[in-house]
Amino acid sequence: MSAESALTLSFPEPDIAVLTFDLPGKGANVLARAVLVEFESHLSTLVKRGGVAGLVIRSGKPGMFIAGADIREFVASFDVPKSEVIAFAEHGRKLFARLTELPFVSVAAIDGVCLGGGAEWALWCDRRLMGSNPKLQFGLPEVKLGLYPGWGGTVRLPRIVGLGNAVEMITSGESIAQREAVAMGLASTVVPSEMLDAAAIQLIRAEQQSRQYLADRQRWSQPIGMSETELMFLGATASAYIQQQTKGQYPAPVAALELLLETSQLDAATAGEREAASFIDLFASPINRSLINVFFLGDRNKKDPGIVADGVTPRPIRSVGVVGAGIMGAGIAAASVRRELSVTITDSAPGSLALGVQKILDEVSYNKATKGPDVKRMSQFAPLVRATTVDGEFASVDLVIEAVVENIDVKKALYARLEPQLRDDCLLASNTSAISITRLAEGLKHPERFVGIHFFNPVRQMPLVEVIRGARTSDETVATAVGYAKALGKSPIVVEDGPGFLVNRLLLPYMNEALELLAEGQTIEQVEKASKSFGMPMGPITLFDVVGLDTALFAGHVMHEAFPERIVESPMLAALVQAGRKGQKSGAGFFKYGSGKKDKQRGASDPDLLPLLQPYLRGGPKLSEKQIVDRLFLPMLCEATRILEERKVRDARDVDLGLIYGIGFPPFKGGLLFWADTIGAAKIVERLQPWLPLGPRFEPTSMLREMARTGKKFYD
Ligand code: NAD
Numbered sequence: 001m002s003a004e005s006a007l008t009l010s011f012p013e014p015d016i017a018v019l020t021f022d023l024p025g026k027g028a029n030v031l032a033r034a035v036l037v038e039f040e041s042h043l044s045t046l047v048k049r050g051g052v053a054g055l056v057i058r059s060g061k062p063g064m065f066i067a068g069a070d071i072r073e074f075v076a077s078f079d080v081p082k083s084e085v086i087a088f089a090e091h092g093r094k095l096f097a098r099l100t101e102l103p104f105v106s107v108a109a110i111d112g113v114c115l116g117g118g119a120e121w122a123l124w125c126d127r128r129l130m131g132s133n134p135k136l137q138f139g140l141p142e143v144k145l146g147l148y149p150g151w152g153g154t155v156r157l158p159r160i161v162g163l164g165n166a167v168e169m170i171t172s173g174e175s176i177a178q179r180e181a182v183a184m185g186l187a188s189t190v191v192p193s194e195m196l197d198a199a200a201i202q203l204i205r206a207e208q209q210s211r212q213y214l215a216d217r218q219r220w221s222q223p224i225g226m227s228e229t230e231l232m233f234l235g236a237t238a239s240a241y242i243q244q245q246t247k248g249q250y251p252a253p254v255a256a257l258e259l260l261l262e263t264s265q266l267d268a269a270t271a272g273e274r275e276a277a278s279f280i281d282l283f284a285s286p287i288n289r290s291l292i293n294v295f296f297l298g299d300r301n302k303k304d305p306g307i308v309a310d311g312v313t314p315r316p317i318r319s320v321g322v323v324g325a326g327i328m329g330a331g332i333a334a335a336s337v338r339r340e341l342s343v344t345i346t347d348s349a350p351g352s353l354a355l356g357v358q359k360i361l362d363e364v365s366y367n368k369a370t371k372g373p374d375v376k377r378m379s380q381f382a383p384l385v386r387a388t389t390v391d392g393e394f395a396s397v398d399l400v401i402e403a404v405v406e407n408i409d410v411k412k413a414l415y416a417r418l419e420p421q422l423r424d425d426c427l428l429a430s431n432t433s434a435i436s437i438t439r440l441a442e443g444l445k446h447p448e449r450f451v452g453i454h455f456f457n458p459v460r461q462m463p464l465v466e467v468i469r470g471a472r473t474s475d476e477t478v479a480t481a482v483g484y485a486k487a488l489g490k491s492p493i494v495v496e497d498g499p500g501f502l503v504n505r506l507l508l509p510y511m512n513e514a515l516e517l518l519a520e521g522q523t524i525e526q527v528e529k530a531s532k533s534f535g536m537p538m539g540p541i542t543l544f545d546v547v548g549l550d551t552a553l554f555a556g557h558v559m560h561e562a563f564p565e566r567i568v569e570s571p572m573l574a575a576l577v578q579a580g581r582k583g584q585k586s587g588a589g590f591f592k593y594g595s596g597k598k599d600k601q602r603g604a605s606d607p608d609l610l611p612l613l614q615p616y617l618r619g620g621p622k623l624s625e626k627q628i629v630d631r632l633f634l635p636m637l638c639e640a641t642r643i644l645e646e647r648k649v650r651d652a653r654d655v656d657l658g659l660i661y662g663i664g665f666p667p668f669k670g671g672l673l674f675w676a677d678t679i680g681a682a683k684i685v686e687r688l689q690p691w692l693p694l695g696p697r698f699e700p701t702s703m704l705r706e707m708a709r710t711g712k713k714f715y716d
Helices: 033-049 071-076 082-101 116-124 141-145 153-161 163-172 178-183 193-210 212-220 228-246 251-263 268-282 286-303 327-338 350-364 375-384 391-396 408-421 437-441 475-487 503-519 524-534 540-547 549-562 571-578 609-616 625-645 652-663 672-679 681-694 702-710
Strands: 007-013 016-021 054-059 063-066 105-110 112-115 127-131 137-139 319-323 342-346 385-387 399-402 427-430 450-455 464-469 491-496
Touching: 007 033, 007 193, 016 033, 016 193, 033 082, 054 063, 054 193, 063 116, 071 286, 082 116, 082 268, 105 112, 105 116, 105 193, 112 116, 116 137, 116 153, 127 178, 127 193, 141 163, 141 251, 141 286, 153 163, 153 212, 153 251, 153 268, 163 228, 163 251, 193 212, 228 251, 251 268, 251 286, 286 491, 286 652, 286 672, 319 327, 319 391, 327 342, 327 350, 327 375, 327 450, 342 350, 342 391, 350 375, 350 385, 375 385, 391 408, 399 408, 408 427, 408 437, 427 475, 437 450, 450 475, 464 475, 464 652, 475 491, 491 652, 503 524, 503 540, 503 549, 503 571, 503 625, 503 652, 524 540, 524 625, 540 549, 549 571, 571 609, 625 652, 625 672, 625 681, 625 702, 652 672, 672 681, 681 702
Parallel strands: 016 054, 054 105, 063 112, 105 127, 112 137, 319 342, 319 399, 342 385, 399 427, 427 450, 464 491
Antiparallel strands: 007 016, 450 464
């Protein structure tokens, strides 16, 4: 064995071979080409050796079987000839398929993450055995990268678990845990982690006796027996579901479904050939490239400590104080408690405090399976929550997050009162969505320990957190805030202080432009449709209603004060707020809301809306969908380049991650700047040209002009 080997072959008993996968120096086992080469050589050794009763494939990393194929190798193959990619897929599948020809039984002993190529490897084994590790997840998430499994996953899975289950797993890309795996026949059984190795040997002995694995090999090499009617029914229901989930914007699940239906009627060898041949249609496509970029954005974020300086250690956060038990405070507290941090929470209104605590407990004790509160979870988490009305109780916490009303005077008065009560090394953070962190820190004794930690609403669902560095915030404070957000399972990006921070600074130009388009005579339906066709989860007009028109009005005002030449304040918003139409929360905004979603009325058909908007409709030429898309997204893009010019974030990737995680910018476009790269700066400057008369918000920045001149890209 060389020092760099990922696979180690051992013989705990003379006739039992164990192949342990432990990629040196890495936290995860990844299936790179080199590992496949090692596997091939071990297989040959075993076959030559003779006298083997069984092979166990296991991992040397706790909680991790195999994370998947090496995605960096994928990217390196994007531009190689198609025939090479097909050959590589063929090679991997045929290599794994050798497991089904061995003169002995093979068992994958899985006790952790088992995904993608790793799951395919396990599927080619005769048997899969699972340990009890709670980190265990088994899945084929390739569709999330715009692909489908290419090493025989679409062949083996349906033959082992049935076509219906396979269609669901492969087209959704979602993973399953032990219980489901056993229920669908994917895994033989589940044993306590520490007994997995012994159980694998026992299973080999049992199979040696029963020889059932040989019968299964035979069965799984055949077509799947299903009638045409059954196939048609499955195809129709699955494709309707996929269409609803993907809105037709992600081709991989549809392609996977078609492949699965077709190859279910073929023998396994031919099905494998079809898989490899059609895999290439998705590989290296624009959507595949975009989704892989999103994967890398997330991966980079996980490793990013948030600061450039070396030698700064984030402080551990074990206890959190939350001031303000409203929507955000309760959400932040619940997220912290769920990660077993102790939380002390207060609110100036006793009623809000009681309500907030109830919301926290409801949230942390919620059991997805039973769709209700779980007594066990409640007794585990409830002791971590302490409600108080006494400032002194914050003296012991590591971090205090303020989430009181968005008013600078209220916030500053609170800090003045609270800061002297806090421990010397306690961090103070604000969840403000718009107020300058530098201004909030004025008057603090320790501005270096003050930082913005901006969660998004609803905290439970939104992965993004902006960590905002004020002029005097220290590196240690930033790194600690980043560490805290990650401990909650969030994706923090560090942003220098400034109006709208990152996400709102980019969102506002887009939302405002939607109102300008209405003023120029485009209909609500047209604007919504253009945005949704582009891939946004909801149109900008609906977004106004969701955010709240009063909140949007306030945020727009803050942004207008900062950038009066670029941020247009539409009088429509004020008029609707004045009329009591504040959005979903008040029952009406641009749309009207009843008790159910179905009651949402289209704006144009609401007789009460038009008179309110009428005074502000200037009219203008009808625009095409492409023109509306440019109007909505090009100002956002220009603003992003200003953010980069001003070095508000350290990397273009932060902009893309922030928009995907913060506002649902379409992942299949890879991010705003990734999308811009696919168009090219020169073309973008050209597309801005017709809109220049509308004002400086359409003015190409010097960065864009320079990029247009040199051909440079954001992702160079
Ligand atoms: P909220 O109105 O739901 O809650 C605010 C709570 O603070 C109320 O319960 C109120 O009683 C309490 N409070 C007011 N003054 C107080 C004081 N001096 N001491 C203690 N408690 C006090 O508001 P929210 O939506 O949770 O927003 C809180 C903060 O989070 C604001 O700064 C807001 O801008 C920011 N924020 C809100 C959202 C959002 O979508 N709601 C998103 C991100 C950030």
